[in-house]
Amino acid sequence: MDALAVDTSVLTEYLLHLGDNALVLAQRNCQWCGVGPVLEEDLALANQSLDLIGQARLLYQEVARLQGGDATEDTYAYWRDAHQFRNYVLLELPASLPRVGYAQGDMDWGVTLARNFLYSALMVPLWEALQASAHAPLAAIAAKSLKEARYHLRHASEWVVRLGDGTDESHARMQAAFDHLMPYTQEFWTSSDFERAAVQAGVGVDVAALRAPWQATVEATLAEATLRVPSDQGHVPQGKLGVHSEHLSYLLGELQVVARAHPGAQW
Amino acid sequence: MDALAVDTSVLTEYLLHLGDNALVLAQRNCQWCGVGPVLEEDLALANQSLDLIGQARLLYQEVARLQGGDATEDTYAYWRDAHQFRNYVLLELPASLPRVGYAQGDMDWGVTLARNFLYSALMVPLWEALQASAHAPLAAIAAKSLKEARYHLRHASEWVVRLGDGTDESHARMQAAFDHLMPYTQEFWTSSDFERAAVQAGVGVDVAALRAPWQATVEATLAEATLRVPSDQGHVPQGKLGVHSEHLSYLLGELQVVARAHPGAQW
């Protein structure tokens, strides 16, 4: 099917969803820069954030091209509000156990790695499938991103195993991290109008079909990590529809503060 | 001396300095709302934040009146950047032991109470003296604020004693809090052009002259709390000249985010 048959607005939403995922997770992981548990990991996480920022830029650039006019990649990162972001809620949560938006506290490396694992376990098969997208620019971005996601998954898996099968404390922390995060993964498997339309047009991927391989990855890794696969019951978030947690507006407030203080400025 | 003899810009700077102190400390203390160590203290701290916001509003309103035009109290709170704020650096620090601007972490009630104590121990004699300001509106604000500051000082002193002379842990935490904060109080005793001019015009108070009573309060309370009065050696901050720590821009980013997202809107 020809990509031109897709409504630009569907393609835009789909690309923004993918781009927002990458940007929001990058922003969260950036907060570890300089304060990680060990220098090598500081670098590894920064590296992954760089990959994610790179993905977001390519996706936003493609949206800007489709939209035309004055839009640039930064239009989407800096000039949209929380309800316009289409990332999974999982990715905007602070790197800590459950806590309301304004309650500050220490970050937890276990939560960060568990999240990176859950997300990249999805993105590997997702980018893989998107290499066949009928929208050629997206297929190209997918091919590039796939290599990165494979590395992110390997890195995160190794840490999940190391921490799950480490000390009693690290085991308990990782279990708590997965217990906390797992319900948010339910959002992966829900469908939305723009995803359905993108799938129908051959541009997007039916994520629900990736659930089995994702589940297999999660079960295998958690087993190796001597961790219990927690229930994913509970509230199903709707971040990709623009309904977020209390955390996103704080995250964006920080991300956008300098850019918005100087409307129209070049950097 | 007649207040009209003072340059409006001097008076403006002087009032902004006082108002910024109140607003910035209120903002820090607000972060405890709902997460304090005990419900009564949640309410007590909220009460004090309300007093401080009230003081800031009166001071900013007076600035707006002097400046004329469209300015309102919110102009000063929401539409100035960090380098334009004239608060003491002490008041913008996070409620934690030393930590760089972007390193998030748990708040420390001991730091919050130690700071409230050090600040209100200054503000009681300062507002007392300002009741005689040649600028009548400021004298009126001082009279009102004095009552509040006396309560703040009493509350903070009681907690300093309670925590200093409590458990071993609380003693150590309070000592660490004072060791951390004390050097920042040096800024109280430095003079600035606008303060000198305000003093000369009979509008402001020579803060350096309040050092002895402040010192007496601090020494008496810390003695009762079985705490050592720490050295105030070290870097002398220049917040009142607009040179701040890395923390203020974060604090303001959060304080101003909604207002700035909607320029010109009424609330």
Add this chain to the structure above:
Amino acid sequence: ADKLAAFQARIDADGRIEPQDWMPEAYRKTLIRQISQHAHSEVVGMLPEGNWITRAPSLKRKAILLAKVQDEGGHGLYLYSAAETLGVSRAELIEQLLSGRAKYSSIFNYPTLNWADVGVIGWLVDGAAIMNQIPLCRCSYGPYARAMIRICKEESFHQRQGYELLLTMMRGTEEQRRMVQDAVNRWWWKCLAMFGPPDSASVHSEQSMRWGIKRISNDELRQKFVDATVPQAEVLGVTLPDPKLKWNPERGHYDFGEIDWEEFWQTVNGHGPCNKERLGTRIKAHRDGAWVRDAALAHARKQRERAFKAAA
């Protein structure tokens, strides 16, 4: 049996039961459960609105919001005190909350996502709460009834402030109006559910009615709330997100659509969007504050010992 008859007679005569009075154990337990649940709701209820204090868009609104959240904490205090008159300690009640054994109002398990949520919580959530609480001002248990009188007065004030906040926003920019409508869309149905399950499915009601703890049924209160709110929404210029909402001249009431009870029970049973965050925050605050409470106790003990020595 004599005592029980006297107790019931007092209630039937619309008299008040006071702490020193005899009361059936089940009455005491029901009240402890209800009052403490109410107290916990006030305390947990500080969090959703607390989320916007540091970001309030004007100093006036910041002060109003902070004062309001502070009032909620104050209500928590009155209510814990009222519960304590029934022979239970605040520490015990808090322990029940933090361990998940005690509940709090499920409405606080939804997130506050934009500044207009502050206004909508005042208008609709507090509005629904008042509707629920006004009958409690005539509750048979004296300390609870008196606490509720004070609370209702303050809540009405909060409700007016919330409505006024929204009026101001609706007179503002297009984006401000969008925020209000968005907040109304997210909160409306949750507020209707605040009155509890339909009378046909309600468990505790009958006994509570007999004891003078509950005086009006869930469905009656809900209808009252809808009837009062629709005209306010019209003045405001927002659309309540219910296509079935319309005036029924025969009934003399507004008809409205079906509440999603499954979602309601999900949330009540721990699976709302913020249950874990709310409780996690309270647990962390309690834990982080332990050294402060311990120190205060240790200091008080030292003071007593010193006084004792001085007296000896």
Add this chain to the structure above:
Amino acid sequence: ADKLAAFQARIDADGRIEPQDWMPEAYRKTLIRQISQHAHSEVVGMLPEGNWITRAPSLKRKAILLAKVQDEGGHGLYLYSAAETLGVSRAELIEQLLSGRAKYSSIFNYPTLNWADVGVIGWLVDGAAIMNQIPLCRCSYGPYARAMIRICKEESFHQRQGYELLLTMMRGTEEQRRMVQDAVNRWWWKCLAMFGPPDSASVHSEQSMRWGIKRISNDELRQKFVDATVPQAEVLGVTLPDPKLKWNPERGHYDFGEIDWEEFWQTVNGHGPCNKERLGTRIKAHRDGAWVRDAALAHARKQRERAFKAAA
């Protein structure tokens, strides 16, 4: 004595000392101190710029800044490795940093107060660092010299990026230009002090020169830096905050004012604006990360034991 003569002869002939070679204990100690201090500087140096990663005003700048800070961490790694070749462990060196026994470059004890600080650190701080470090590429100790070659290459790249960031801002709005000038005003003198005390007051220099660890004097390097920077500032359109700065045709160099050495020593001795925050942050990061490092060790031990059992 023979060994010492051979050692000195190798250095005098501009040869390299390698880890397995004999070296005087004082040489080893001096190098450990200098290399580890340099490594610590890279790691602590991640913090001032790290402060703006989450707030970078464009995605391109965010990526550039993050990559840069990551490079600094990488430099820290090379340098810790170079120090380890001298028989000291990284853990030991980090312990020295966190306990305050080891120093790091005092320049990182100043705050980054606006986005332009990121550019000014690239242009001036990295510029001064490069000036200091280029001679170290010819340092007599092989591993250090090789690390420095790689580091200097990357630092030059960072410096150009910083300068380019500032050029863009200077072509921008009035407020952007104000930010750049403000940042230059705050950093200029601190950068001049980075070359260390005047030659007349410098302690370690002579021995270090003889050992081929230091090759150019502080004052010479400082002059080189000023001479290189003034024309760049002119192109940029910023004013360097020194009224005494002017070209001296007789010397063929720029004259410049007096550095505030008292302030410099205050900061070196722990009383700069951010000393406690920088170290406090490193200490907290190290402490918060302990469970992660412990777990990694525990897991590796388990893996070894399993492999051992499987082999048995």
